[in-house]
Amino acid sequence: MKTRIKKGGGNAAQLYRHPLCKCINPYVACLWAIEDPARRQVLWRPDATAMVAVLMALEGPESLRDRFQEAKSSLAADVRIGGTYNGWIKALHRQAPLVLPMLKQSLRRRVLRELDAIAPEARWRLLAVDGTREMLPRTTSNEAHFGIADNGRCPQAYTTAVVEVHTGLLWDWRIDRAGGSEKDHLVQMSAALPERCLLLGDGNFVGYRVWSTLHKDGHSFLIRVGGNVHLLSMLWPEVKIERRGDIVYAWPASMQHKVPPLRLRLVGVGGPGERVYLLTNVLDRRQLSNQAAGTIYRLRWGAELFYRTFKQTLGFSKLASRSACRAELELEWALIGCCIMMLLGAAAARKRRVDPHRLSPAGMIRVLRGHLRNSGLRSSCQTLRQSLACCLMDTYRRQAAKASRYRPTTKNTPKTFQLQPPRIRKANAQERKLAHKHYSLAA
Numbered sequence: 528m529k530t531r532i533k534k535g536g537g538n539a540a541q542l543y544r545h546p547l548c549k550c551i552n553p554y555v556a557c558l559w560a561i562e563d564p565a566r567r568q569v570l571w572r573p574d575a576t577a578m579v580a581v582l583m584a585l586e587g588p589e590s591l592r593d594r595f596q597e598a599k600s601s602l603a604a605d606v607r608i609g610g611t612y613n614g615w616i617k618a619l620h621r622q623a624p625l626v627l628p629m630l631k632q633s634l635r636r637r638v639l640r641e642l643d644a645i646a647p648e649a650r651w652r653l654l655a656v657d658g659t660r661e662m663l664p665r666t667t668s669n670e671a672h673f674g675i676a677d678n679g680r681c682p683q684a685y686t687t688a689v690v691e692v693h694t695g696l697l698w699d700w701r702i703d704r705a706g707g708s709e710k711d712h713l714v715q716m717s718a719a720l721p722e723r724c725l726l727l728g729d730g731n732f733v734g735y736r737v738w739s740t741l742h743k744d745g746h747s748f749l750i751r752v753g754g755n756v757h758l759l760s761m762l763w764p765e766v767k768i769e770r771r772g773d774i775v776y777a778w779p780a781s782m783q784h785k786v787p788p789l790r791l792r793l794v795g796v797g798g799p800g801e802r803v804y805l806l807t808n809v810l811d812r813r814q815l816s817n818q819a820a821g822t823i824y825r826l827r828w829g830a831e832l833f834y835r836t837f838k839q840t841l842g843f844s845k846l847a848s849r850s851a852c853r854a855e856l857e858l859e860w861a862l863i864g865c866c867i868m869m870l871l872g873a874a875a876a877r878k879r880r881v882d883p884h885r886l887s888p889a890g891m892i893r894v895l896r897g898h899l900r901n902s903g904l905r906s907s908c909q910t911l912r913q914s915l916a917c918c919l920m921d922t923y924r925r926q927a928a929k930a931s932r933y934r935p936t937t938k939n940t941p942k943t944f945q946l947q948p949p950r951i952r953k954a955n956a957q958e959r960k961l962a963h964k965h966y967s968l969a970a
Contacts, residue, residue, distance in 0.1 A: 585899060595615060694884060702859065735782065747808060891918045
């Protein structure tokens, strides 16, 4: 191993012998040139700190200190690092303002390369956005920082993530208090979304501010709407496109003097009793037909599968940190570890000419944990990649739905719910006059 002996400094690359560390090392390569912001000599370099954090995220549901000792043992023979958990977590917190933005940007570039390699000629990159809550230990620090949501009994952290629907590759995310807003998170992430993306969202991502931000940033979207959405029609009845019947406008009454109307297209899919209403800014039916819109929107379930992988399979439905600042760091690095795991699987599958859409996250986690816990010195990176590429989902077709045979009826049993259509009214003369005024000012 060749690296500088000076404590806490140096821009030499870390060279690891453990095969899993070798495979993860390129994903943290952007941190090699970063110096620790401390004004004193330290043992924890940013790349070694990040490596331990990623290995801890891939570990099982053991305590934080046990996971730290397991991850540190994989690095101790290769690089000079600190020996205590408190020293490592302090370094992680100290380096976070420099490390996290740079590492997220680097991971997004790698995700974009993988998406282009998987479907280079696709019209859109299908991304889904959704939010979830992770439970936290009931401590004074967590309650004061994160708060408790209306439906919870313990502190919760709210996470909104954008993922690719087929492979589960994580693009971006935001972490907030328990009562955080998914809409605010999506508005913040809109500028960083990739080009040629079609964003899929459920009924929580409605409103003029969300749709206008995505449209202004040049992104297409397909979002489910219901009876809580108010729309306008026939704002320009003299225009031929208006007479098709599916063109509507989002234009809040309280903001009509400040902002122009947003032209959208309303798509209804499904039969009677199962009708779903989708709103999109793709007005051309040749680019997105009604049938294609219904098929694509069903792929939004990929976001739910990602959260199932993250919370159940990886074991992050409840975090272990009792301090608020450490809990936020634990959640950040858990998402980074999940992103790196999916990138490792997609790269291994592509190299062996296997469809990355068939990868099994549960199988990949078993393989990674097996290589991490068994020192792994007898195996190699090639063996690890081959094992990851073999983690595939079932190919057989089920003859019946995956439902339990017997489920007792309780107060928490979901009730049958029929989605109501959005409320649409015709624009009046004053609104048409104001719309023409906005149009003339824009021209």
